[in-house]
Amino acid sequence: MATVIIPTPLRKFTNNTAKLNIQATNVQDVVNDLSFNFPELKRHLLDDNGKIRSFVNVFVGDDDIRDLQNEHTSLKDDSVISIVPAIAGGSL
Amino acid sequence: MLNIEQTPLDEMIKDAVRTFPDECCGFLLGKEENNIRTIIKIQVVDNAKEGDKRRRFIISAKDYLKAELFADENNLQLIGVYHSHPNHPAIPSEHDRVAAQPYFSYIILSVMNNEFDHIRSWRLNEQQQFEEEKILIQQLN
Numbered sequence: 001m002a003t004v005i006i007p008t009p010l011r012k013f014t015n016n017t018a019k020l021n022i023q024a025t026n027v028q029d030v031v032n033d034l035s036f037n038f039p040e041l042k043r044h045l046l047d048d049n050g051k052i053r054s055f056v057n058v059f060v061g062d063d064d065i066r067d068l069q070n071e072h073t074s075l076k077d078d079s080v081i082s083i084v085p086a087i088a089g090g091s092l
Numbered sequence: 093m094l095n096i097e098q099t100p101l102d103e104m105i106k107d108a109v110r111t112f113p114d115e116c117c118g119f120l121l122g123k124e125e126n127n128i129r130t131i132i133k134i135q136v137v138d139n140a141k142e143g144d145k146r147r148r149f150i151i152s153a154k155d156y157l158k159a160e161l162f163a164d165e166n167n168l169q170l171i172g173v174y175h176s177h178p179n180h181p182a183i184p185s186e187h188d189r190v191a192a193q194p195y196f197s198y199i200i201l202s203v204m205n206n207e208f209d210h211i212r213s214w215r216l217n218e219q220q221q222f223e224e225e226k227i228l229i230q231q232l233n
Contacts, residue, residue, distance in 0.1 A: 008160065008163070008170040009196050059157070084157060086150075088151070090185060
């Protein structure tokens, strides 16, 4: 099963669980599983169109899925998927 | 309530003044017990914003992953993010609010004309609005 690492700010939506093992063949499977099991997490992961929010990055290993095949990126049993919130801001 | 130990406070101020007139940024690491957060350490990171950095900051995904790993390996919690507002008060902008994450404390340091002016901390509430978090500076013994 693939390992999914939940970032600190979103762990309150996964019962404070940092790592989850999910049966998945691609990133979309992971998104679907997380959305189903943790509905509160869903609104922080997906926009109104069901797409991964622009402020959320998803990495498979060291690679951003935007540089791979986005949600269609294939996973292996030993894949590590990291959800990475975009951290940004500014005074104006 | 957000306790900040003297050393990380000094390091944040130093970073904010050093990078003036650009915005600085970094991570807050520490502990949370009984809803009281204590900042024990900071991690300074590069402002990854391309071009003009005087009114914007971005932290790269790779730096974020490093901070999570560091917290995990050192038995600390990733508590939030700090950044500076050069020549601007330490009040979050709409841009800060839209990009903010739940749970995290957002410390803002105001630097006026190359000198540290004041510090404030903010957290998102359930309505996705910022609420100020009281800061207590822990003096060294």
